[in-house]
Amino acid sequence: MWLLKQDVSPWLAKSGYVVVVKPLRVLAIILVAMLIRWLLHRAISRLASSTSRASMPALLRPLKERNDVTAEEALFIPERRRQRAEAIGSVLRSFVSAVVFTMATLLILGEFGFNLGPLLASAGIVGVALGFGAQSLVKDLIAGLFMLLEDQYGVGDTVDLGEATGVVESVGLRITTVRDARGVLWYIRNGEIVRVGNKSQGWAMVVIDIPIGFVSSEEAIAVLRIAAESVATEPEHQTEFLEPPEVIGVEQLTVDGAVIRTIAKTTADSQVVIQRDLRRALTESLETSGLSERIAASRLLPRSAVPPAWLGGGENSSPSPADPQRPGGAT
Known part of the structure; x- marks a missing residue:
């Protein structure tokens, strides 16, 4: 407009608008888009970096916050939060960049006179087609995002998928x-994971069942309790037991006798080691106390010294048909 007011030709005025004004407007759109992207990235980075502190923002908290956190597990929570926050922050930054630069591109095309109506309609049709053709991909991405938000598992966890x-x-x-x-590396799509069993989060329970035959259950429980307490007091295992081990008593009765159950609450990482050492200590305690021989002897089926006459145990092994002791005999 300023050039039109001056004493110049209309062609020169229009050329000046195209050469000067439009590039400046395009440059302004690019600068504003980069500024908005930088501000959003900075906000996301600050939000992600604050998750390793004690007061974690509510946005990045797991959707199901766990309250039963032990002292040992709390030492590893900041590192786990940091890794999860970095993954979520990377996804959010990529999404923000895509949205901001897409809007900036549309505004720049509008400055050059492109009709955005057909372009947006075509983009919508292409988006619907891609949505139908890539349903599994979208499902995997959404499942992976919620998996990160809920902190279902992380690198180094032992899981059952x-x-x-x-x-x-x-x-x-x-x-x-x-x-x-066995060393096989499995590649699992997140959208195909129906359930997750995480064996590394929180605490673990060690359950050991030991058959004792038909010996005295009170005597066996006393011996097993002393052995379990000795394992818990060992220096290398003192920090791995969250609660003292407990011999809860007779769990079941079988044809071979009673079964005594021993339980222990341990950290998730030490479950296998504690289970192995506790089973060894319980077995050795039965051997040193002499209960092992008695347990083996009690499992032998008792034999009758003198079997009944109708089973062929005496001289007159063939009872008469009228013998009342014979099965099916006359009465």
Whole structure:
């Protein structure tokens, strides 16, 4: 407008608008988009970095916050929160960048005179087509995002995902990799994970059942209780027991005698070691106390010294048909 008011030709005025004004407006759109992107990225980074502190923002808290956190587990929570916050922050920053630059591109195309109506309609049709064709991909991404928000599992956790059970090696928005006990690396799509059994979160319970035959259950319980307490007082295991082990008594009765159950609440990482050492100590206590021989002897079926006559145990082994002791005999 300023050039039109001056004493110049209309062609020169329009050329000046195209050459000077439009590039400046395009540059302004780009600068504003970059500023908005920088501000949003900074806010996301500050929000993610604050998760390692004691007061975690509500946005990044797991949707189901766990309150039964032990002292040992609390030492690893900041690092676990940091890793999860970095993953969530990376996803949010990528999403913000895509949205901001898409809007900036549309505004720049509008400045050059492009009709955005057909373009937006075409983009909507393409988006619907991609949505129908990539349903599994969208399902995997959404499941991976909620998995991160809920903190279901992380790298290093021992998990049971159904067919695959092992240690998590990497976690992504679409794929989770698990290496099982045989060394096989499983690639599992997040959208196909129906249930997750995490063996590394919180505490674990050790349950050991020991058959004692038909010996005195009170005597066996006393021996097993002393052995369990000795394991709990060992220096290398004192910090691994969250509660003292307990011999709860007779769990069941079988044809071979009674079964005594011993339980112990331990940390998740030390469950296997505690179970192995506790089972060894309980077995050795039965041997040193002499109960093992008595247990083995009590399992032998008692034999009758003199079987009944109708079973062929005496001289007159063939009872008469009228013998009342014979099964089915006359009465």
